[in-house]
Amino acid sequence: MDALHSQIFLPVEKMPKNWLNIVPSLKTKPMPLCLPNGKPAPFEVACAVFPKDLVLQEYSQDPLIEIPDFLRERYVLANRPTPLKRALGLEKALGLDGDKIKIYYKREDVSPTGSHKGNTATAQAYYAKKQGLKGLVTETGAGQWGAALAYGCNIVGLDCTVYQARISYQQKPGRVVLMNSYGAKVIPSPSNQTEVGKIYYNKDNNHPGSLGIAISEAVEHALTRDPANYRYSLGSVLNFVLLHQTVIRQEAKIQMEMAGDYPDVVIGCFGGGSNFGGFIIPFAKDKIEGKKPNLDIIAAEPSACPKLSRGVFRFDYGDSGEKAPIAKMYTLGHNFMPKPIHAGGLRYHGAAPITSCLKYDNVIRSEEFKQIPVIQSGLLFAKAEGLLPAPESAHAIHCAIEVAKKAKENNERKVIAFNLSGHGFFDYVAYQMLIDGKLENYELPQSEIDKNLADPSMPQFTEPDMS
Amino acid sequence: MDALHSQIFLPVEKMPKNWLNIVPSLKTKPMPLCLPNGKPAPFEVACAVFPKDLVLQEYSQDPLIEIPDFLRERYVLANRPTPLKRALGLEKALGLDGDKIKIYYKREDVSPTGSHKGNTATAQAYYAKKQGLKGLVTETGAGQWGAALAYGCNIVGLDCTVYQARISYQQKPGRVVLMNSYGAKVIPSPSNQTEVGKIYYNKDNNHPGSLGIAISEAVEHALTRDPANYRYSLGSVLNFVLLHQTVIRQEAKIQMEMAGDYPDVVIGCFGGGSNFGGFIIPFAKDKIEGKKPNLDIIAAEPSACPKLSRGVFRFDYGDSGEKAPIAKMYTLGHNFMPKPIHAGGLRYHGAAPITSCLKYDNVIRSEEFKQIPVIQSGLLFAKAEGLLPAPESAHAIHCAIEVAKKAKENNERKVIAFNLSGHGFFDYVAYQMLIDGKLENYELPQSEIDKNLADPSMPQFTEPDMS
Numbered sequence: 001m002d003a004l005h006s007q008i009f010l011p012v013e014k015m016p017k018n019w020l021n022i023v024p025s026l027k028t029k030p031m032p033l034c035l036p037n038g039k040p041a042p043f044e045v046a047c048a049v050f051p052k053d054l055v056l057q058e059y060s061q062d063p064l065i066e067i068p069d070f071l072r073e074r075y076v077l078a079n080r081p082t083p084l085k086r087a088l089g090l091e092k093a094l095g096l097d098g099d100k101i102k103i104y105y106k107r108e109d110v111s112p113t114g115s116h117k118g119n120t121a122t123a124q125a126y127y128a129k130k131q132g133l134k135g136l137v138t139e140t141g142a143g144q145w146g147a148a149l150a151y152g153c154n155i156v157g158l159d160c161t162v163y164q165a166r167i168s169y170q171q172k173p174g175r176v177v178l179m180n181s182y183g184a185k186v187i188p189s190p191s192n193q194t195e196v197g198k199i200y201y202n203k204d205n206n207h208p209g210s211l212g213i214a215i216s217e218a219v220e221h222a223l224t225r226d227p228a229n230y231r232y233s234l235g236s237v238l239n240f241v242l243l244h245q246t247v248i249r250q251e252a253k254i255q256m257e258m259a260g261d262y263p264d265v266v267i268g269c270f271g272g273g274s275n276f277g278g279f280i281i282p283f284a285k286d287k288i289e290g291k292k293p294n295l296d297i298i299a300a301e302p303s304a305c306p307k308l309s310r311g312v313f314r315f316d317y318g319d320s321g322e323k324a325p326i327a328k329m330y331t332l333g334h335n336f337m338p339k340p341i342h343a344g345g346l347r348y349h350g351a352a353p354i355t356s357c358l359k360y361d362n363v364i365r366s367e368e369f370k371q372i373p374v375i376q377s378g379l380l381f382a383k384a385e386g387l388l389p390a391p392e393s394a395h396a397i398h399c400a401i402e403v404a405k406k407a408k409e410n411n412e413r414k415v416i417a418f419n420l421s422g423h424g425f426f427d428y429v430a431y432q433m434l435i436d437g438k439l440e441n442y443e444l445p446q447s448e449i450d451k452n453l454a455d456p457s458m459p460q461f462t463e464p465d466m467s
Numbered sequence: 468m469d470a471l472h473s474q475i476f477l478p479v480e481k482m483p484k485n486w487l488n489i490v491p492s493l494k495t496k497p498m499p500l501c502l503p504n505g506k507p508a509p510f511e512v513a514c515a516v517f518p519k520d521l522v523l524q525e526y527s528q529d530p531l532i533e534i535p536d537f538l539r540e541r542y543v544l545a546n547r548p549t550p551l552k553r554a555l556g557l558e559k560a561l562g563l564d565g566d567k568i569k570i571y572y573k574r575e576d577v578s579p580t581g582s583h584k585g586n587t588a589t590a591q592a593y594y595a596k597k598q599g600l601k602g603l604v605t606e607t608g609a610g611q612w613g614a615a616l617a618y619g620c621n622i623v624g625l626d627c628t629v630y631q632a633r634i635s636y637q638q639k640p641g642r643v644v645l646m647n648s649y650g651a652k653v654i655p656s657p658s659n660q661t662e663v664g665k666i667y668y669n670k671d672n673n674h675p676g677s678l679g680i681a682i683s684e685a686v687e688h689a690l691t692r693d694p695a696n697y698r699y700s701l702g703s704v705l706n707f708v709l710l711h712q713t714v715i716r717q718e719a720k721i722q723m724e725m726a727g728d729y730p731d732v733v734i735g736c737f738g739g740g741s742n743f744g745g746f747i748i749p750f751a752k753d754k755i756e757g758k759k760p761n762l763d764i765i766a767a768e769p770s771a772c773p774k775l776s777r778g779v780f781r782f783d784y785g786d787s788g789e790k791a792p793i794a795k796m797y798t799l800g801h802n803f804m805p806k807p808i809h810a811g812g813l814r815y816h817g818a819a820p821i822t823s824c825l826k827y828d829n830v831i832r833s834e835e836f837k838q839i840p841v842i843q844s845g846l847l848f849a850k851a852e853g854l855l856p857a858p859e860s861a862h863a864i865h866c867a868i869e870v871a872k873k874a875k876e877n878n879e880r881k882v883i884a885f886n887l888s889g890h891g892f893f894d895y896v897a898y899q900m901l902i903d904g905k906l907e908n909y910e911l912p913q914s915e916i917d918k919n920l921a922d923p924s925m926p927q928f929t930e931p932d933m934s
Contacts, residue, residue, distance in 0.1 A: 003540035004479055012471050073470035077556065078853065089544065110577065112853035114892070151853055174641070177895035180902050181849040382648040386545065386579035386618055425581070425892040428644035435647050 001098075001259065006088050008255045010081035015072060016250040018064040019243045022281045022354060025063070025288050027361045030239060030353035031464055032059070033325035034315065038461035041325050048223065049232050049325070053127040057240040065243060074122045074155060080247065083107045084255035085385075093384035094404055101407050102261065103400055104417045106252045106279065109387065113178065115422030116275045117148030117235055120244035124233050125152035134229035135159025137222040139189065139214030142168050142344030143175030144390070144422055145235030150184035159230075160184040163191065163217045165209035168344050174426040189214040196220050196321040210337055211348055216321025223323075236272025237318065237327070237352045245278020248419060253282050256417065262292070265403050267418040269395035270299035270308060270366065271345045273352030279419035281354075284363050299355065299366040300399035302374070304442040305338040307331060307351045308359050308366035310449055315459040316350055326459050329356040333452025339442040341371050342430035343391040367399055370441040374398045375434045378424065382431075390422035391430045468565075468726065473555050475722045477548035482539060483717040485531040486710045489748045489821060492530070492755050494828045497706060497820035498931055499526070500792035501782060505928035508792050515690065516699050516792070520594040524707040532710060541589045541622060547714065550574045551722035552852075560851035561871055568874050569728060570867055571884045573719045573746065576854065580645065582889030583742045584615030584702055587711035591700050592619035601696040602626025604689040606656065606681030609635050609811030610642030611857070611889055612702035617651035626697075627651040630658065630684045632676035635811050641893040656681040663687050663788040677804055678815055683788025690790075703739025704785065704794070704819045712745020715886060720749050723884065729759070732870050734885040736862035737766035737775060737833065738812045740819030746886035748821075751830050766822065766833040767866035769841070771909040772805040774798060774818045775826050775833035777916055782926040783817060793926050796823040800919025806909040808838050809897035810858040816919075834866055837908040841865045842901045845891065849898075857889035858897045 023030065032040035046055045057065060067075075087103040096103075108116035128136055135158045140146030146162040153160035162179055166188040169176060179186050187193060189209045190200035196216040200207045215234075222232035234241065256262060266283050268276030276299050286292040299308050307330050316331040318324035330351040338347040351359070358364045378394030380401070381387065389397055396418040407414040424431070433439040490497065499507035513522045524532060534542075554570040563570075575583035595603055602625045607613030613629040620627035629651050636643060636655040646653050654660060656676045657667035663683040667674045682701075689699035701708065723729060733750050735743030743766050753759040766775050774797050783798040785791035797818040805814040818826070825831045845861030847868070848854065856864055863885040874881040891898070900906040 004543050007479075007543060007546070009476060012474075076471050076474060079474070154850055155853070173899065174892060174895045177899045177902070178855060178892075181846055181855055181898055182853075183850060379648055383621055383650060386622070386649075388645060388648055425641060425645075428641040431648055432640065432644045435644070 001086050003088060006086040008084040008258055010251050010255055012076055012081065014254055015075065015081050016067065016247050018066050020246040020250060020282055021060055021063055021065055021243055022285055023239060024061050025285050026357050028357040030357055031328035033327055034464050036322070036326065036459065038465035040464050048227060049219065051124065051128045051131050051133065051231050053130065054124060054240045057243055058238060068126065071123055071126055075247065078112055078118050078122065079110045081251045082110050084252050086259065087385060089384040089386065090381060093380060094401065096404060096408060100413050101404055102415045103404060104256065104259070105420045106248055108248060108275065108419060108421050109423035113144070113147040113151050114425065115144040115148065115390065116245060116248060116278060117145045118151055119247055119278065120235065120241045120274065121148035121152035122155060123244045125149065125156045125158055128231055129156040129158055133158065133231055135161065136231055136233040137161045137218045138233040138235065139163045139211060139218040141165050141211045141347055142427065143172050143179065144345055146184070146186065147175050147178045149233055149235065150179040150182035153184065154182040161221065162186045163189040163214040165189055165211060165214050166206070167208035167340060171429065172426050189217050191217060193217070194220045196323060210320060212320030212334060215319035216323040219319065219323040236274040236348070237350065239354055241274050242277035242281065242352055242354050245274050246281050248278040249280060249282045252279070252417065261415050263415045263417040265296045265298065265414060265416045267298045267300055267396050267399045267416065269346060269392050269421060270301045271392060272348045272350065273355040275419055275421040277352055277355055280364065284358055287363055297364040298399055299364060300395040301366050301368045302341050302343055302346045302395060303368040303370045304341045304444055305332065305347050306368040306444065307349060309368045310446065311351065312453055313356055313360055315461060317459065318350065322457070327353050329353050330359060332449050333455060333458060335455055335457060336452045341442060342375065342427060343395060345392040346395065369395055369398050372434070372439050372441050375430050375439055377401050379431055379434060388424040388431070389420060390424045391427050393421045396421070468553050470555060473553040475551040475725055477718050477722055479543055479548065481721055482542065482548050483534065483714050485533050487713040487717060487749055488527055488530055488532055488710055489752055490706060491528050492752050493824050495824040497824055498795035500794055501931050503789070503793065503926065505932040507931050515694060516686065518591065518595045518598050518600065518698050520597065521591060521707045524710055525705060535593065538590055538593055542714065545579055545585050545589065546577045548718045549577050551719050553726065554852060556851040556853065557848060560847060561868065563871060563875055567880050568871055569882045570871060571723065572887045573715055575715060575742065575886060575888050576890040580611070580614040580618050581892065582611040582615065582857065583712060583715060583745060584612045585618060586714055586745065587702065587708045587741065588615035588619035589622060590711045592616065592623045592625055595698055596623040596625055600625065600698055602628065603700040604628045604685045604697055605700040605702065606630045606678060606685040608632050608678045608814055609894065610639050610646065611812055613651070613653065614642050614645045616700055616702065617646040617649035620651065621649040628688065629653045630656040630681040632656055632678060632681050633673070634675035634807060638896065639893050656684050658684060660684070661687045663790060677787060679787030679801060682786035683790040686786065686790040703741040703815070704817065706821055708741050709744035709748065709819055709821050712741050713748050715745040716747060716749045719746070719884065728882050730882045730884040732763045732765065732881060732883045734765045734767055734863050734866045734883065736813060736859050736888060737768045738859060739815045739817065740822040742886055742888040744819055744822055747831065751825055754830055764831040765866055766831060767862040768833050768835045769808050769810055769813045769862060770835040770837045771808045771911055772799065772814050773835040773911065774816060776835045777913065778818065779920055780823055780827055782928060784926065785817065789924070794820050796820050797826060799916050800922060800925060802922055802924060803919045808909060809842065809894060810862060812859040813862065836862055836865050839901070839906050839908050842897050842906055844868050846898060846901060855891040855898070856887060857891045858894050860888045863888070
């Protein structure tokens, strides 16, 4: 492949017309979302939290779900289909023989808000508007999700309120301005706007916050302020979120066919599981169905928050404040407070139920990486490919580099594909700290995980109470 | 046109194979670059400053200059051809009848460094490398140019040193990190590294600096440190810079043909003239040749620095320190210190000689706009099109909006095209200040311009001394 053809564009006519629902193909199925008493959340309870069509999608058993025409148009306006790129620069920097080891990446960084999050944000906003709601409330860590939902709500004309972990609100002002530009209201969390927020805020009005606390605040806000007209919106973890993200890999699969390749290794960084799921699901399906039994699917985790690698597959709350539903997932415990790594989007204690089932069934595996080598790989990628990646995406890049190096050592042929989930223009501080020699690695002792999982606040049931 | 087809992509095979040199078509021709004594800079003097192939391009009379294959490949790796987009969202926000008034924009924001500057940066780095040089030295204001040259030098393996106006160095740390990521050395200017820098630095070691001072420092550095191996690089103004930028409009012209339209009005923001020139030159050629006599070509200037609108067409230095060559151009005087508008890339006292000739011959015209309405239009664009524009580009957007509104009032049919020269992710402070009500308008009194132009340091000759 020459440089002139190393960006593979998909004609708009070939953009997927359906989302791909992997649930019917899973061996181990996701458990229903539960209430603290262990009973599955009734349909009407779920619909008080989320827009109704999304709840229907959450439990759908249809293998394909049609993407409304309105949304396909919005996807195009948000720069879909995104390019797939052969990483010729990175291959050269690693001294790879391009006939033997090839690296491809999907470019979700080209979206208006700079990450893959818009794929579900515009969908969630669309269904909320269709239902006649007035607005959505959500939380965000680094701000990729908050910016995407602000963008999505702006398109359809909905109010958008975002609770953002205060540390990120202060450290990444660019994303706050981006959210404001789209008309969203951004509140640093913990705040004095909610009961759950006040628990933390009244002790320390400069509390750095966490994604877990911000979720609790957003859920409380949505359920108590004007519950007839507002719903809560979540940017990862849930089945319907991963469903919407499958546009990524469906496009990429056709683009790889156009390039004449099928990957041996598929990699995504792993926070809650949305970019990972969206990127790997159509391939996981091929593996489950026996078409590609040897396909290696890797979730690249930060060692500061290795839920798939070192968490336990059990029921847990989605948030610190125990306001969100309980899901069966790989978790480090909902009270776990990850160290302040720059990949803020990966600082979540749990793994999406779908990805948890895939891990449990050994369809996917995970690897954990420390911050310094990850950001070093991000910088290598910037030099080699010209694109400054988000610290989250740098985990996928680092994993891909490790796989490529090993294949080179072993003189193997290998086609590697990863998802570049976003750019790092708002996260430049991570690179600055690396260049200045100020970046830290964080170790997570097993004892801390064990302590969190043994906490009495953890849900104690192991099966939903179907009585 | 429906939303699904509102992004017009150009197949890579249709990417231009030549740059378009408008000099042979101009009625008023650019004067040669001169020395302070009024004599044209001899070829060998120019070659001591710039790489030789670029000097040859500066004075070329060939209407077409071939783009080397290596560069066409680098253009593709830097996301060329860029999309042309029909601004359906903006048209809707302005209440336009899309059958009567259409707005298109060329998306130079999609490049790896976020602006059009890479089109000439990679070319300049390529020719420097071809000549066997070790590196390039340049200056930058807001950092779009510095980031692009750092990117270009990194690709071919050249050293890159960037003198950045200190105020921007401090206010836009993201672009500093981006330059560092590509391996460039960034020095806040004025510095104590050059004689000309020390004049300012020794009075105030926190002097905010200006583009004019930074140019002087970069030229001195290139000419005195290791003159056999280093050259100076300039990101605007010169003929060869505008030449390289003509890829923009050549692509756009084909893309507009694909859309079935030819514009009535063509708009670019105006700093030194590089994105403007690159965008309008192939159209200016049609106008000069009588094919489109009524085409309206508008340079959108900040009222804080309106060199085309209120400057004088005469010989002047390219820099404050009088180290750079003297060019005949519309100028506000090389000692002019523009107010600190957020559109740092438009804070230059002179206009590219080619664009100056076009203005003098009434092929183009200019309009000046104040900062607050410009940034308001940028924000409107962000909401309507989803893309946060650079404050520089917001001038073109604002001008396009004004033209569209007037056409609507007058019930005219109008096709408007502008260049979105870059994104505003590193310039979010401008939007933050607007939202917070802290943004200022700046008036430029005519007396200040008159005073600068009457300064005895201005070159006094009116014709080159050909003796």
